[in-house]
Every structure is written in C-alpha cells, then in structure tokens.
Amino acid sequence: MPMTTMADLCLVGIDELTEKVKAIFRKSGLTDANAAALTRALIAGERDGCKSHGIYRIEGALRTIKAGKVRPDAVPRVLPSDGSAIVRVDADGGFSNAAFELGVPALVELAERYGLASLVINDCCHFSALWPEIEALTENNLAGLAMCPSYATVAPTGGNRPLLGTNPFAFGWPRPGNDPYVFDFATSVAARGEIELRRQAGEPLPEGWAIDVDGRPTTDPAAALSGAMLPFGGHKGSAISTMIELLAGVMIGDLTSPEVLDFLGTTTLAPFHGELILAFSPKIFAAGRPGDPFARAETLFDAILGQGARLPSQRRFAARAAALTEGIRISGEEMRQLDRLLAHGLGEVC
Amino acid sequence: MPMTTMADLCLVGIDELTEKVKAIFRKSGLTDANAAALTRALIAGERDGCKSHGIYRIEGALRTIKAGKVRPDAVPRVLPSDGSAIVRVDADGGFSNAAFELGVPALVELAERYGLASLVINDCCHFSALWPEIEALTENNLAGLAMCPSYATVAPTGGNRPLLGTNPFAFGWPRPGNDPYVFDFATSVAARGEIELRRQAGEPLPEGWAIDVDGRPTTDPAAALSGAMLPFGGHKGSAISTMIELLAGVMIGDLTSPEVLDFLGTTTLAPFHGELILAFSPKIFAAGRPGDPFARAETLFDAILGQGARLPSQRRFAARAAALTEGIRISGEEMRQLDRLLAHGLGEVC
Incomplete structure (x- = not known):
C-alpha cells in the first residue's frame, strides 16, 4: 500500500x-x-x-x-530489410511503444554499420513523449533525433487556421557515465495541455500563444482551443514544424497532421500516424579526426553550465533520481x- | 557594360x-x-x-x-570510403564551396543506396548560405538537412556570454517541376549583420535580440555586439543551436563555435570549421507505402498557401526569376x- x-x-x-x-x-x-x-x-x-x-x-x-482507433492486440513486426539503412516497423495499428522497442536493436546495428540509420514506425497510435525513445539510443552510445506529426491544431506563421500538429522534436547525445543530453519539445509555443490547464484555472494565455477562429491573436484559452495554436519562434518554428510533416509524415508514407485529424475527427483521442527516428554513431563519424567526441561534448556542456545556464532535462533527471x-x-x-x-x-x- | x-x-x-x-x-x-x-x-x-x-x-x-585563415590553393578531396553511409570531404583548409561540390555526387549515390546518407566537410572556411547546398540535393530529388557552427556570439538561454554560434539550420524538400521547399535560417534571433546594420543606422534593436557584457537585456546595437546575441525561440532555439554544435562540430571531429573564435581571435574573418549535411531519398523511404510522397507534399503546401501563409524562400525564388x-x-x-x-x-x- x-x-x-x-x-x-x-x-x-x-x-x-x-x-x-x-x-x-x-x-x-x-x-x-x-x-x-x-x-x-x-x-x-x-x-x-x-x-x-x-x-x-x-x-x-x-x-x-x-473508440476503435487503436488495435489493442496489435502485433508489430520488423519488415524484411531492403538493404537500406532504414529499419521499418509495421506497428499493426497498435500503440507505438512496443513497435519502437522492437525496432531498436536493428536500428543500433545499422547505425553502427553505416554511421547513421533510421527507424521508421508506421501505422501506430502515438501519444508518448519522445525522450524515452531518445534515451534508448543514447544508452547505446548513439546520438539521435526523433520527430512525428500530431493532429492539426497549429496554424503556420502567417496563416489563420489549424494545419500543423504540435509536432514534437527531440534530440539526444550520449554522456557515458552521466545522464544524457536530451531535449524533447513541441514545435508549438505551448503544449495543448497547458492551454487546457489555463482554461480550467480561468487564467489568460500569454501573448503569442494562439489565434481565435478568425485568425486574430487571442489570450482567451477557450478561444485558442477552438482557434489555433501558434508555432514557437515565429516563422522558424513554423518551418521546422512543416519539415516534420514532410519527413515524419509524407516521406515515410504515413499521415500528416491534417490527415490525422480527418481520420480521428477529434483531438480527444490519441493521434494515429508514423514516426521517424534518426540515429548517429559519434564514434564512426569522428573516426580519424582529432579528439574524442564524448570528451569534447563535455567541454561544451561545462561551458553552458559554467555560465549559469541549464542543460535540458536536468529537472527530469533530478526527479528520476529521487523517484x-x-x-x-x-x-x-x-x-x-x-x-x-x-x-x-x-x-x-x- | x-x-x-x-x-x-x-x-x-x-x-x-x-x-x-x-x-x-x-x-x-x-x-x-x-x-x-x-x-x-x-x-x-x-x-x-x-x-x-x-x-x-x-x-x-x-x-x-x-589573414592566412584560409588556403587559397586548397585542393579538397573525397576520402576513401569506409563502407559507411558517410561521404567525407577534406577541404584542405580552403573555402567550403569547392569541397561541397566535390562531395555531392557520392552523397547522392549513397542516399539512393541507403535511403539516407551524410556528407561531412572538414577543415573548411565556411561563410556561405546553406540553401545553395540544399538546392543541390533537391535537384537530385533528395530531401536534405544542413547545419554548421559559426563562432561564439550567442549566449545559451539562461547564460550571460557568447558560447554558441549563429549556427544556421537549413532544410529542403524537392518539388519536381517547381522551386523546392527550402528554409535556411540562423538559430540566433537575428543575424549578426542585422545588428550591425542597425548600429550603423543608429536604430535600437527589438527586445529579446541580445544581452550586454553583463548579461542584461539590451536594445543598444553596440552593447549587443560587445555582449551576446540570443537564440531564437528561447530555450528551444538554444537547444537546437547546441545540437548543431554537437552534431556538426563535436561529432564530425571539427571545431565548435567557441573553438572557432579561439582559432580566429575575431569575428571579422570568415569562420573555420566543418559542416554536416544529411540527405534523404523520399522515394526509398516511402517505398511500399500508400501515396506518392511528392504529390502528398504538394497537398500540404497547397494548404499552407491556401490560408494566406507563405512558403519559405518564396521571395528568393521570385528575385531569381527576375534576375x-x-x-x-x-x-x-x-x-x-x-x-x-x-x-x-x-x-x-x-
């Protein structure tokens, strides 16, 4: 108890x-x-x-x-290799998590062979944070990038209605003997959940988070939820979010955020789409060059910490240690x- | 005449x-x-x-x-393959441009074989925009990412002095029969040149562009130039800029932005470092999946344009057509x- x-x-x-x-x-x-x-x-x-x-x-x-939008008895499988540096996992309509875990060993093997490799997960229901996946790569001394669409809730910069997803973008760098360098963030200014929390609390949103159904800036959480969120960092974040639609939706032959919303008809269910993971072997990339990449990365982290800035995920690792x-x-x-x-x-x- | x-x-x-x-x-x-x-x-x-x-x-x-910080008679060469999906070009201390051009054919070949591949340029003097390189990939029906450090002029979010570079990040998606989708931006809020132009014009900077030598926010261009610029998009942009130091500096065994500044001792010369380019074959990634990736991308672009938003680089392509x-x-x-x-x-x- x-x-x-x-x-x-x-x-x-x-x-x-x-x-x-x-x-x-x-x-x-x-x-x-x-x-x-x-x-x-x-x-x-x-x-x-x-x-x-x-x-x-x-x-x-x-x-x-x-709602029947995910298969509880899905049996994910790794598709036969086509000789490329891509591991393809068919999630069989289930949650992404088992599919991801299934694909990791082959991804690690290909990244160690080719220096870089990709894991593509198709036909999955995806609503997890990306950092556990990134950490599965850093544990194998690989750097990694992960990204996926979501459902259309974010307007592109200069637009006036939902089209892009909150499209998370995550990266990790292994730090042997230490918690890895990991970031994982939505490419919208805020997560949809943060707006919902402010609606429940009756608090206004900061400027720049959202627009209403007519495309006008709003600080009203309810108006934001029926309007559209905005990308982080203005046109630059909007471009990165669009890149995620292209690479982790279109390129891998899976749904884009507007297609996900069409498929579900609601944002109250977990989104169904694919995911793109890229893995890099610093050991192979740095081979033949001066310096050890892991030691050189520590010099950079020391310099960041030395001026009072934080590394991303520090709070998360502290909570983990306590737990x-x-x-x-x-x-x-x-x-x-x-x-x-x-x-x-x-x-x-x- | x-x-x-x-x-x-x-x-x-x-x-x-x-x-x-x-x-x-x-x-x-x-x-x-x-x-x-x-x-x-x-x-x-x-x-x-x-x-x-x-x-x-x-x-x-x-x-x-x-100043002797670039070799005018450099002879770049493609290093022998190590069986990985990485093309390595030794720029021999010269400008990056000839080295990049030399590496493209092998990069295209590897991307078409493995689905994704990387071009690493080492020991180059780099001060060009990245979009011409991205366009060299999209012309070959490849999607691409390019990134490189710069010299330490940007403080990490939460920090108080220059450490990161303006670290450009560029992406492209091929649009057969049309100008490609391309973005290329500094991961600082503004380019250093924009601050210099405002200094010359006697105009203040917008809030959030820079801090002074004591780490305090400033709108004075001169104070900003002797202090530090800030990353775009707060901690998210800062994280992306750090990722670029790690992938396109540390991982490829080349200089990070603080090391570049140490090497040059000034920001008035073109920086010396390496560059990382990633190429993806949408055709290989999408193989076996429903839909043509190039046609599906157009649906996304139409939806962006249809709500009055712009695609990045549109102005550039219009200027090109006129020129x-x-x-x-x-x-x-x-x-x-x-x-x-x-x-x-x-x-x-x-």
Missing part, C-alpha cells in the same frame, strides 16, 4: 505503480507486450516528474481503444482514480 | 557579374576551382536578392585570405567597388 503523506500525496514504489498501470491496460484488452511497453513509457513520465506524459494519459489511451530512491509521488486522488480504472475500466469514470 | 538605371542602380548580366567576381578571387590567389565555386555561391545570393550572402561578402573572404530574365540589380557604388577590388585588391579599399 502506498504511504500517504501530507497534502494527500502518496509515495508509491515504481514496481508497484508499474504493475497497477499494466493491469489497467491488460484489463482494457491490450496484449501483454503492448500493455508492458505502453506502461513503461507512462511510468517513465511519472517517474521523471513529467506529469503531462505520465499516468494522466491512461484515460486518453483507454478512450482511444474504446528511484524514494518512489513516485502521486496524489491520493490519482491513486484512487487508478483503483477505479482497475476495478471498473473507463465506463465508470468518464 | 551594365546599364545604369535611376537611383544609381545597375542591371548587370549574371554571366558578366560572375566573371568579374571570379576574376577578383583569382587575383587574390584562389585557384580556378576554388574561385569558381565560391563565386557560384555568392552570385546565387546576389541573384536571389539575398544581399547578406551576395557580393557584400567578397571583402570578408579577401580579408580571411590575407534570370533581366539580370542582377546592384548599385553603382557596388559596381565601382567591384572594379576597385579587381584593379587593386583589398589593399586599396580597406
């Missing part, structure tokens, strides 16, 4: 929470392999203090299963909700 | 301007191959109305030759300066 602390917080062991979440997914019809992989991703979020990608996402996953020794801190209400989901599934709670 | 038009503007044929610029570089000691490749890049900038990467850059190139029929428009003073450079070299004009 979780210990209850002040302010209705529970400290729960990682293994205990993992078993509970996995049981919820098993009960919803996910096969064991799918439930285990999806649970690993959500527990990683909760463990790292990344609540927006933690157990909060369980209900969205269950709704998506219930690994103390357990994960969730609210009593969250724990009761997990118990209700386990006992009654989605029907009783939504 | 160029026709003089009102307001002291000349219309000069592309070939005529090319010959004049190439002759200036030949006279400065560049070999024919180096002079030709460098001239192609600068003429492309001038032709496309991209003045900041046009003939304006000639003097910086000549200063860099005179190809009418010639390139430069000022009488620019033309006289070219003639002075041709007659007397840098000695008489700086």
Whole structure:
C-alpha cells in the first residue's frame, strides 16, 4: 500500500505503480507486450516528474481503444530489410511503444554499420513523449533525433487556421557515465495541455500563444482551443514544424497532421500516424579526426553550465533520481482514480 | 557594360557579374576551382536578392585570405570510403564551396543506396548560405538537412556570454517541376549583420535580440555586439543551436563555435570549421507505402498557401526569376567597388 503523506500525496514504489498501470491496460484488452511497453513509457513520465506524459494519459489511451482507433492486440513486426539503412516497423495499428522497442536493436546495428540509420514506425497510435525513445539510443552510445506529426491544431506563421500538429522534436547525445543530453519539445509555443490547464484555472494565455477562429491573436484559452495554436519562434518554428510533416509524415508514407485529424475527427483521442527516428554513431563519424567526441561534448556542456545556464532535462533527471530512491509521488486522488480504472475500466469514470 | 538605371542602380548580366567576381578571387590567389565555386555561391545570393550572402561578402573572404585563415590553393578531396553511409570531404583548409561540390555526387549515390546518407566537410572556411547546398540535393530529388557552427556570439538561454554560434539550420524538400521547399535560417534571433546594420543606422534593436557584457537585456546595437546575441525561440532555439554544435562540430571531429573564435581571435574573418549535411531519398523511404510522397507534399503546401501563409524562400525564388530574365540589380557604388577590388585588391579599399 502506498504511504500517504501530507497534502494527500502518496509515495508509491515504481514496481508497484508499474504493475497497477499494466493491469489497467491488460484489463482494457491490450496484449501483454503492448500493455508492458505502453506502461513503461507512462511510468517513465511519472517517474521523471513529467506529469503531462505520465499516468494522466491512461484515460486518453483507454478512450482511444474504446473508440476503435487503436488495435489493442496489435502485433508489430520488423519488415524484411531492403538493404537500406532504414529499419521499418509495421506497428499493426497498435500503440507505438512496443513497435519502437522492437525496432531498436536493428536500428543500433545499422547505425553502427553505416554511421547513421533510421527507424521508421508506421501505422501506430502515438501519444508518448519522445525522450524515452531518445534515451534508448543514447544508452547505446548513439546520438539521435526523433520527430512525428500530431493532429492539426497549429496554424503556420502567417496563416489563420489549424494545419500543423504540435509536432514534437527531440534530440539526444550520449554522456557515458552521466545522464544524457536530451531535449524533447513541441514545435508549438505551448503544449495543448497547458492551454487546457489555463482554461480550467480561468487564467489568460500569454501573448503569442494562439489565434481565435478568425485568425486574430487571442489570450482567451477557450478561444485558442477552438482557434489555433501558434508555432514557437515565429516563422522558424513554423518551418521546422512543416519539415516534420514532410519527413515524419509524407516521406515515410504515413499521415500528416491534417490527415490525422480527418481520420480521428477529434483531438480527444490519441493521434494515429508514423514516426521517424534518426540515429548517429559519434564514434564512426569522428573516426580519424582529432579528439574524442564524448570528451569534447563535455567541454561544451561545462561551458553552458559554467555560465549559469541549464542543460535540458536536468529537472527530469533530478526527479528520476529521487523517484528511484524514494518512489513516485502521486496524489491520493490519482491513486484512487487508478483503483477505479482497475476495478471498473473507463465506463465508470468518464 | 551594365546599364545604369535611376537611383544609381545597375542591371548587370549574371554571366558578366560572375566573371568579374571570379576574376577578383583569382587575383587574390584562389585557384580556378576554388574561385569558381565560391563565386557560384555568392552570385546565387546576389541573384536571389539575398544581399547578406551576395557580393557584400567578397571583402570578408579577401580579408580571411590575407589573414592566412584560409588556403587559397586548397585542393579538397573525397576520402576513401569506409563502407559507411558517410561521404567525407577534406577541404584542405580552403573555402567550403569547392569541397561541397566535390562531395555531392557520392552523397547522392549513397542516399539512393541507403535511403539516407551524410556528407561531412572538414577543415573548411565556411561563410556561405546553406540553401545553395540544399538546392543541390533537391535537384537530385533528395530531401536534405544542413547545419554548421559559426563562432561564439550567442549566449545559451539562461547564460550571460557568447558560447554558441549563429549556427544556421537549413532544410529542403524537392518539388519536381517547381522551386523546392527550402528554409535556411540562423538559430540566433537575428543575424549578426542585422545588428550591425542597425548600429550603423543608429536604430535600437527589438527586445529579446541580445544581452550586454553583463548579461542584461539590451536594445543598444553596440552593447549587443560587445555582449551576446540570443537564440531564437528561447530555450528551444538554444537547444537546437547546441545540437548543431554537437552534431556538426563535436561529432564530425571539427571545431565548435567557441573553438572557432579561439582559432580566429575575431569575428571579422570568415569562420573555420566543418559542416554536416544529411540527405534523404523520399522515394526509398516511402517505398511500399500508400501515396506518392511528392504529390502528398504538394497537398500540404497547397494548404499552407491556401490560408494566406507563405512558403519559405518564396521571395528568393521570385528575385531569381527576375534576375534570370533581366539580370542582377546592384548599385553603382557596388559596381565601382567591384572594379576597385579587381584593379587593386583589398589593399586599396580597406
């Protein structure tokens, strides 16, 4: 049983929470392999203090299963090699997580052979953070990039209605003996969840986050949610988001963000599309050149930290270190909700 | 002879301007191959109305030759293949342009074999725009990414002094029968040249462009030039710029932006470092998947244009179309300066 602390917080062991979440997914019809992989991703979020990608996402996953927009019994498979440096995993209409895990060994092998390689996941339901995937590469001493579309909720700069997704972009660099350098961010100014939270709290949005249905700038969260979000960094972020539609949608023969929205008809279910991962072997790239790339990267990180700036994900790694020794801190209400989901599934709670 | 038009503007044929610029570089000691490749890049900038990467850059190139920070007689060479999907070109300490051109055929071949491939240029003096290189890929029906460090002039978000470069990031997608989708931007809020232009004009900077030597936000161009520029898009742009240091500096065994500044001791010469180019074959990536990637990309572009937004580089392609029929428009003073450079070299004009 979780210990209850002040302010209705529970400290729960990682293994205990993992078993509970996995049981919820098993009960919803996910096969064991799918439930285990999806649970690993959500527990990683909760463990790292990344609540927006933690157990909060369980209900969205269950709704998506219930709506028939993801196959709970999907059996992902690695497609036969075509001799390229691309590993292709057919997710069989299931959640992306098991498909990703299945593709990693072949991706690592190809990256170590060719210096760079790509993992393409097709036909998956994707709503996880990308950093657990990036960390699967850095653990293998590879640098990595990951990106995917979402659904059309973001207007291109100069436009007036949703077209692009929040299109996450993530990168990692391995730091042997240390937490990796990892960033993972939405290419919209804000995540949709942040706008929803401000709507619930009755707070206005900062300028520059969104436009209303008529394409005018708005600070009203409700108007923003029925209008469109804006890309980060003006036209530069808009261009990067468009690049993600092209590379991780069009190029890999999977849905773009407007096509995802057409397919789902709503933004309340987890999006269905593909994902593009690129892996790079610093060892192979740097071969024959002066200096050790891992040591040289540390010089750069020291210089960043030395002027008082942070590395991305530092807070996340600190939360992880605490969770690994103390357990994960969730609210009593969250724990009761997990118990209700386990006992009654989605029907009783939504 | 160029026709003089009102307001002291000349219309000069592309070939005529090319010959004049190439002759200036030949006279400065560049070999024919180096002079030709460098001239192609600068003429492309001038032709496309991209003045900041046009003939304006000639003097910086000549200063860099005179300072001994680039080899005018460099003979770039493609290194023997190591069986990876990486093409390595040793620029032999020369300008990057001839090295890039030399590596393209092998890059295209590897990208068509493996689906993705990389071109690494090492030991080059690099100050050209990246879009001419991206267009060399899109002309071969490849998508491409290009990036490189610069010299330390940008503070990481949360920091207080120069560390990162303006680190350009460029991407292209081929559009058969049309101008490609191309973006190419600095990962700083503004280019250093824009700050310099405002200093000369006595105009303040917009908020958020720069900090002074004490790390405080400033709108004074002079204070910004002795302080540090800021990355675009806050911590997200800062992270992307750091990624460029890692991939296109550390990983390829070449200088990072702080190392470039140490090497040169000034930001008035063209920076010396390496460059990373990634090429992707949409045809290979999309094989076996529904839909033609080039046609599907057009649907996305139509949707962007259909809501009144622009595609990046549209202005540049319009300027190009005009230049190809009418010639390139430069000022009488620019033309006289070219003639002075041709007659007397840098000695008489700086």
